[in-house]
Amino acid sequence: MLIVMQKQSSSKEVDQVVGIVENLGFQAKVIPGAERVAIGVVGNQDYVEDAAILRLPGVSHVIHVTKPYKLVSRDFSPENTVVTIGELKVGEGCPPVIMAGPCSVESEEQVFSTAEVVKKAGAHILRGGAFKPRTGPHNFQGLGEEGLKMLSAAGKANNMPVVTEVMRIGQLDLVCKYADILQIGARNMQNFDLLKEVGKIDRPVLLKRGMCATIDEFLAAAEYILVAGNSRVILCERGIRTFETATRNTMDLAVVPLIKEKSHLPIIVDPSHATGKSSLVMPMATAGIVVGAHGVMVEVHPQPECALSDGIQSLDFPGFNQLMEQLTYYIQLKR
Numbered sequence: 001m002l003i004v005m006q007k008q009s010s011s012k013e014v015d016q017v018v019g020i021v022e023n024l025g026f027q028a029k030v031i032p033g034a035e036r037v038a039i040g041v042v043g044n045q046d047y048v049e050d051a052a053i054l055r056l057p058g059v060s061h062v063i064h065v066t067k068p069y070k071l072v073s074r075d076f077s078p079e080n081t082v083v084t085i086g087e088l089k090v091g092e093g094c095p096p097v098i099m100a101g102p103c104s105v106e107s108e109e110q111v112f113s114t115a116e117v118v119k120k121a122g123a124h125i126l127r128g129g130a131f132k133p134r135t136g137p138h139n140f141q142g143l144g145e146e147g148l149k150m151l152s153a154a155g156k157a158n159n160m161p162v163v164t165e166v167m168r169i170g171q172l173d174l175v176c177k178y179a180d181i182l183q184i185g186a187r188n189m190q191n192f193d194l195l196k197e198v199g200k201i202d203r204p205v206l207l208k209r210g211m212c213a214t215i216d217e218f219l220a221a222a223e224y225i226l227v228a229g230n231s232r233v234i235l236c237e238r239g240i241r242t243f244e245t246a247t248r249n250t251m252d253l254a255v256v257p258l259i260k261e262k263s264h265l266p267i268i269v270d271p272s273h274a275t276g277k278s279s280l281v282m283p284m285a286t287a288g289i290v291v292g293a294h295g296v297m298v299e300v301h302p303q304p305e306c307a308l309s310d311g312i313q314s315l316d317f318p319g320f321n322q323l324m325e326q327l328t329y330y331i332q333l334k335r
């Protein structure tokens with residue numbers, strides 16, 4: 001529920017409404033606006049009776065929000081959220097952010113050479129997995145802390161923040177020692193306990209869409225993080241499962257403008273996992289930028305044919321340079 005105050009309401013009247021909402025056992029989030037203040041009611045499971053609230057001095061009207069998410073919605077925060085990572089800004093009105101690097105960190109050589117090349121080509125953030133959620137237990141599972149150390153060192157050497165996946169609560173402290181952005185992977189999008197924990201941490205989160213998640217489920221997952229106190233969330237479309245098998249997943253491009261209608265959070269696209277095919281990465285990354293994504297995440301490897309994970313969809317160095325040339329062209333066109 002959203003309680004909209006009258007234009008001329010006083011801060012005393014706002015405080016009174018907040019007190020009453022809290023007495024009812026809910027959280028009250030004061031949302032200042034250019035013209036009037038609104039108060040978001042969070043924590044109610046069901047419809048909240050509004051008769052008593054409507055009678056309070058200074059209250060204009062009440063909007064009942066029945067969606068499974070509130071804090072992530074534009075109803076609660078009409079202004080766009082810009083997530084800052086050091087000096088970098090991700091969100092509406094900022095140049096699209098490019099996150100690039102190997103699927104998995106495999107060796108110092110591999111991650112340092114990739115970091116250098118992607119940085120030189122214009123990427124802003126270095127990606128690389130150290131804890132890998134692989135479909136089979138016999139597949140490479142990642143280098144763990146050794147991988148985190150290499151990733152962080154390669155990031156520092158090239159002046160790039162790093163993003164890496166955390167798969168469970170028990171890994172959080174360790175991953176936080178090295179990561180500038182915590183990635184929640186598609187398979188963990190509905191690991192609600194993990195979402196609640198990253199919500200308590202002051203670190204940006206890259207939340208990937210679950211492969212079978214609807215847009216409402218995706219936003220409800222982000223809501224878990226915001227409710228717990230962390231609003232530095234970047235959403236990522238990485239393709240969904242459909243009947244089509246020619247691509248690894250189906251890249252749902254409409255989700256970009258649609259999420260921008262529904263939510264104030266930034267959204268980026270990951271054409272590597274969305275297509276599973278390196279030749280499709282450049283056109284689909286470009287498409288993402290054209291429909292308004294706030295950034296792109298792509299997998300890059302010095303020798304994709306030898307990669308320990310996701311080589312088929314990884315760009316080699318010349319491929320990444322070409323991608324950056326094309327993206328730069330389209331980013332300039334949009335300005």
Ligand code: PEP
Nearest residue numbers: 103185186187208238273
């Ligand atoms: C990844 O980024 O390497 C990854 C495993 O992504 P997703 O969770 O989208 O499959």
Ligand code: MN
Nearest residue numbers: 103299309310
């Ligand atoms: Mn991967």
